[in-house]
Amino acid sequence: MAAGKGRVLPLLAVAAALAAALLYTAPFSKSLGGEGCSLLPHGHFWIASQRVVALGRVGPAAVEVKEGLINAIAVGDYRSFVLRRPLVDYGDAVIMPGLIDVHAHLDEPGRAEWEGFSTGTRAAAAGGITTLVDMPLNSFPSTVSEETLKLKVDAARDKLYVDVGFWGGLVPENALNPSKLESLLNAGVLGLKSFMCPSGINDFPMTNSTHIEEGLVTLAKYKRPLLIHAERIPDVASDEELDGELDPRSYATYLKSRTPAWEESAVRDLKRAMKDTEVGGRSEGAHLHIVHLSDSKTSLRLLKDAKHSGAKVTIETCPHYLAFSAEEVPDGDTRFKCSPPIRDAANKENLWEALLDGHIDMLSSDHSPSTPDLKLMEEGNFMKAWGGISSLQFVLPVTWSHGKKYGITLNQLASWWSEKPAELAGQKNKGSILPGYHADIVVWNPEAQFHLDDSHAVYHKHRNISAYLGNELSGKVLSTFVRGNLVFAEGKHAGAACGATILAK
Ligand SMILES: NC(=O)N[C@H]1NC(=O)NC1=O
Ligand SMILES: [Zn+2]
Numbered sequence: 001m002a003a004g005k006g007r008v009l010p011l012l013a014v015a016a017a018l019a020a021a022l023l024y025t026a027p028f029s030k031s032l033g034g035e036g037c038s039l040l041p042h043g044h045f046w047i048a049s050q051r052v053v054a055l056g057r058v059g060p061a062a063v064e065v066k067e068g069l070i071n072a073i074a075v076g077d078y079r080s081f082v083l084r085r086p087l088v089d090y091g092d093a094v095i096m097p098g099l100i101d102v103h104a105h106l107d108e109p110g111r112a113e114w115e116g117f118s119t120g121t122r123a124a125a126a127g128g129i130t131t132l133v134d135m136p137l138n139s140f141p142s143t144v145s146e147e148t149l150k151l152k153v154d155a156a157r158d159k160l161y162v163d164v165g166f167w168g169g170l171v172p173e174n175a176l177n178p179s180k181l182e183s184l185l186n187a188g189v190l191g192l193k194s195f196m197c198p199s200g201i202n203d204f205p206m207t208n209s210t211h212i213e214e215g216l217v218t219l220a221k222y223k224r225p226l227l228i229h230a231e232r233i234p235d236v237a238s239d240e241e242l243d244g245e246l247d248p249r250s251y252a253t254y255l256k257s258r259t260p261a262w263e264e265s266a267v268r269d270l271k272r273a274m275k276d277t278e279v280g281g282r283s284e285g286a287h288l289h290i291v292h293l294s295d296s297k298t299s300l301r302l303l304k305d306a307k308h309s310g311a312k313v314t315i316e317t318c319p320h321y322l323a324f325s326a327e328e329v330p331d332g333d334t335r336f337k338c339s340p341p342i343r344d345a346a347n348k349e350n351l352w353e354a355l356l357d358g359h360i361d362m363l364s365s366d367h368s369p370s371t372p373d374l375k376l377m378e379e380g381n382f383m384k385a386w387g388g389i390s391s392l393q394f395v396l397p398v399t400w401s402h403g404k405k406y407g408i409t410l411n412q413l414a415s416w417w418s419e420k421p422a423e424l425a426g427q428k429n430k431g432s433i434l435p436g437y438h439a440d441i442v443v444w445n446p447e448a449q450f451h452l453d454d455s456h457a458v459y460h461k462h463r464n465i466s467a468y469l470g471n472e473l474s475g476k477v478l479s480t481f482v483r484g485n486l487v488f489a490e491g492k493h494a495g496a497a498c499g500a501t502i503l504a505k
């Protein structure tokens with residue numbers, strides 16, 4: 001007995017020493033590093049915490065990650081099975097599906113000076129976003145054909161820190177030409193996007209309802225969505241717009257120039273297209289997705305009615321409509337200019353209500369930066385400045401900081417930012433922490449507060465154009481995993497950019 005024990009003990013001691021060496025506790029201090037795709041030198045490991053958002057619940061669990069996928073989830077007090085190593089113990093931090101941002105303008109090729117794949121995906125990784133879907137406009141050329149999609153994919157090579165898919169553009173040139181549309185869809189765009197008003201980009205002209213209805217018929221065959229910028233210049237100008245000379249530095253002037261009637265006019269114009277998506281309709285199988293809804297009144301009511309009648313319609317809104325109100329926008333501060341505009345505080349309240357009630361399905365950033373000169377920050381001219389909010393890195397803390405007042409839950413965050421967007425983008429292996437799914441995960445501390453001051457690391461190409469600078473926020477991203485690679489942790493990115501381009505098959 002004694003001799004036997006004597007033989008076992010040293011072995012146990014060796015095992016214990018090995019296990020201790022492979023137990024990581026955040027913060028990682030000096031244990032991170034490497035030039036490779038991951039800051040963590042393991043392809044098979046466990047991560048655990050007291051607050052894992054999985055299987056419809058939040059609680060203690062350990063998640064096994066193997067070769068980029070989630071292999072198993074062990075629910076319960078993981079400290080009883082700590083022998084499974086390597087293990088990263090995140091303590092009280094939240095482990096959640098990585099965010100999927102279905103609406104980002106990365107602007108490359110052609111306008112990399114506005115953002116670009118490298119800076120954009122570094123900012124995404126730092127913000128807990130593990131997948132982006134890039135919009136077809138603001139880059140040059142726009143993504144409207146097989147050839148231009150190829151330019152996107154080529155430009156993205158070796159620059160991606162997170163996974164990136166692409167929407168194609170539905171424009172007058174391809175909308176009535178099914179074979180052109182099919183070649184774009186066959187090349188791998190996840191769906192199409194169109195504008196019902198001028199987009200601000202010359203090579204991305206707007207579509208009318210006929211273009212949309214015809215495009216949907218082709219999309220129905222592919223079961224991919226059409227995303228619509230639903231603002232349309234109303235047929236009758238409102239009295240307010242007719243008022244004489246208005247100060248272009250005043251935010252009220254901008255609001256009057258782009259009233260909720262723009263959104264309402266677009267939604268009314270989509271009536272037939274929405275009807276066509278119903279069971280038995282001309283484009284059954286297709287799906288209309290309204291991007292960045294701002295008008296929480298008539299436009300939302302009409303969309304709710306269409307949903308109730310059986311139309312396949314989903315709606316997104318963006319953190320800036322939930323965080324800011326028109327009353328707070330300082331005159332001349334064009335960082336807040338976007339379209340549709342940020343409206344009054346009552347509108348913001350109604351948007352939160354619609355989100356909590358499930359009428360708004362999901363969130364996206366609509367990160368749409370430009371070079372600072374185009375924001376005309378000195379002149380402060382709202383009518384001439386580039387419209388677009390810079391927010392990619394901050395969407396998680398912004399949603400959480402403002403949503404806390406409304407009692408939002410971690411499961412709701414995961415639904416709005418991961419599950420529903422994965423469904424929209426047709427990503428069946430993303431958006432949830434489930435066995436067999438991609439190990440796309442954000443680990444964050446909801447209680448950590450920070451001031452977005454000059455000392456805060458911002459990875460967007462142009463930090464000063466973000467309307468969130470100076471804000472006090474809570475929710476700090478600790479780690480971001482993309483298909484098992486630890487791509488960001490504690491202010492550091494992985495050495496190599498190993499994100500994948502996602503092409504639909
Ligand atoms: N072209 C472009 O990015 N436009 C975006 N900017 C904005 O504020 N709303 C948009 O649709
Ligand atoms: Zn838009």
Ligand SMILES: [Zn+2]
Pocket residue numbers: 103105135366368
């Ligand atoms: Zn956009």
